[in-house]
Amino acid sequence: MKSFLGRLIINAVALWITTLIVVDGVKVVPFANDTAGIVLTYLLVALIFGLVNSIIGNFIRIVAFPLYILTLGLIALAVNSLLLLIVHWISSLLGFGLVVNGFWWGVLTAMVLAFFSWLLSVLLRPVFGKSARK
Numbered sequence: 001m002k003s004f005l006g007r008l009i010i011n012a013v014a015l016w017i018t019t020l021i022v023v024d025g026v027k028v029v030p031f032a033n034d035t036a037g038i039v040l041t042y043l044l045v046a047l048i049f050g051l052v053n054s055i056i057g058n059f060i061r062i063v064a065f066p067l068y069i070l071t072l073g074l075i076a077l078a079v080n081s082l083l084l085l086i087v088h089w090i091s092s093l094l095g096f097g098l099v100v101n102g103f104w105w106g107v108l109t110a111m112v113l114a115f116f117s118w119l120l121s122v123l124l125r126p127v128f129g130k131s132a133r134k
Contacts, residue, residue: 002059010124011046012039014116015098021112025105026084033094051086057083080114081106 019028028042060079066109067075084098084106091097
């Protein structure tokens, strides 16, 4: 449970940092404008992203394995962008959440999000343990 909460917090913080950097391409629309609503929105978006990534993302990675080899892994940028667009679609059905302004903004967002998620995982590894880093 500690590992799950650790990943969730790390992804939420990485998403928050990403929205500060990629200002024109991605934003998070909170369901309430108070601090608790904003924090809860980031945690919910991180949870949705984790579920989409673990269910749909793993299926795509298995099916598209030959493409990963053929493109030396560059197809992962497109796959991660599509996963972010799926999160955008799901959260728009809820009326709040992640807003991505197109495929290429999704690619940039995926790269920045992956970098900060990795960095926070490395920095917070002593707090959350080895399993927080994936």
